[in-house]
Amino acid sequence: EVQLVESGGGLVQPGGSLRLSCAAxxxxxxxxxxxxxxxxxxxxxxxVSVIYSGGSTYYADSVKGRFTISRDNSKNTLYxxxxxxRAEDTAVYYCARLxxxxxxxxxxxxxxxxxxxxxx
Amino acid sequence: DIQMTQSPxxxxxxxxxxxxISCRASQSxxxxxxxxxxxxxxxxxxxxxxxxxxxxxxxSRFSGRGSGTDFTLTxxxxxxxxxxxxxxxxxxxxxxxxxxxxxxxxxx
Numbered sequence: 001e002v003q004l005v006e007s008g009g010g011l012v013q014p015g016g017s018l019r020l021s022c023a024a025x026x027x028x029x030x031x032x033x034x035x036x037x038x039x040x041x042x043x044x045x046x047x048v049s050v051i052y053s054g055g056s057t058y059y060a061d062s063v064k065g066r067f068t069i070s071r072d073n074s075k076n077t078l079y080x081x082x083x084x085x086r087a088e089d090t091a092v093y094y095c096a097r098l099x100x101x102x103x104x105x106x107x108x109x110x111x112x113x114x115x116x117x118x119x120x
Numbered sequence: 121d122i123q124m125t126q127s128p129x130x131x132x133x134x135x136x137x138x139x140x141i142s143c144r145a146s147q148s149x150x151x152x153x154x155x156x157x158x159x160x161x162x163x164x165x166x167x168x169x170x171x172x173x174x175x176x177x178x179x180s181r182f183s184g185r186g187s188g189t190d191f192t193l194t195x196x197x198x199x200x201x202x203x204x205x206x207x208x209x210x211x212x213x214x215x216x217x218x219x220x221x222x223x224x225x226x227x228x
Contacts, residue, residue: 035217037164044222045156045164045207050215058215094163098217105211106154106169113163 002026002109004095009114016085016118022078022095022111030073033098035107036080038091038116046091049080050098063089085118092116122146122213126206126220132228139195141223143208148188152212155184155193158222159204168193169211195225203227 008020020036036048049069050058057069068081078095092115096107123146133139143153151171156164166175168184171191181196195202208220 035215045158045209045219047215047217047219050217101169104152104170104173105214105217106166106175107156107164107209107217108166108169108175110163110165 002097004097004109004111006093006095006111006114009093009116011117011119012085013120014086014118017081017083018085018116020080020082020093020095020114020116022080024076024078024097027097027109029071029076029078033100033105034069034071034078035096035098036069036078037094037096037107038089039094039113040088040091043091048093051078082116085116087118090116090118121216122149122210122218124208124210124218124220126208126223128223129221130224130226132226133198134228135198135200137198139198139202139225141193141206141208141225143186143191143193143220145189145191145210145212149210149212151187152210153184153186153191154209154211155182156207156209157202157204158207164207167206198225 003025051069066084070079092113094113095111097109099108125144153171155168158164172184205222205224
């Protein structure tokens with residue numbers, strides 16, 4: 001079964017750090033494009049970061065320089081290292097597979113999400 | 121950056137109704153448009169990609185149309201399990217992959 005399971009969320013103080021993990025099963029993370037998407041309480045969806053199969057990475061302007069996306073091929077796991085956290089980073093964080101068909105990209109597999117709360 | 125605007129932001133409808141949600145891009149995105157459904161406390165679910173291609177196992181009452189800047193998602197006969205929030209997303213400009221603000225479909 002194709003599945004993504006996030007972990008690592010929690011309560012952290014402003015300025016702190018957290019590392020989110022996303023374990024994949026049923027497919028290979030390194031062979032796919034992968035993303036992190038977040039949703040602040042009561043708000044819409046925001047694409048946070050993307051990592052392509054070749055290793056190129058992209059970030060939303062709001063997290064650039066503070067967040068780092070990476071993967072461990074041996075563990076078939078995606079990560080999001082979050083540093084210098086701010087209150088506005090409070091959200092549910094989802095990992096998703098970004099598939100492509102005939103040049104059309106779409107997020108077809110999602111995890112259930114992990115909650116990050118930044119508060120003193 | 122490409123901005124995506126959905127309308128309405130919410131709507132009330134009854135089971136059996138035909139429902140249409142609109143999504144407008146700030147510039148032409150050809151057919152690079154996806155639709156997702158999200159229920160409370162759950163992850164989004166892909167419904168339609170490439171503006172009109174139905175994702176596997178999604179009921180045929182869902183359909184998508186449009187190209188350029190204007191797109192619609194239609195639910196032909198609203199079912200109880202369709203009450204949710206729907207998001208459009210552009211995939212013309214990757215990796216931006218911008219989402220619309222969402223449309224909440226509520227029970228009348």
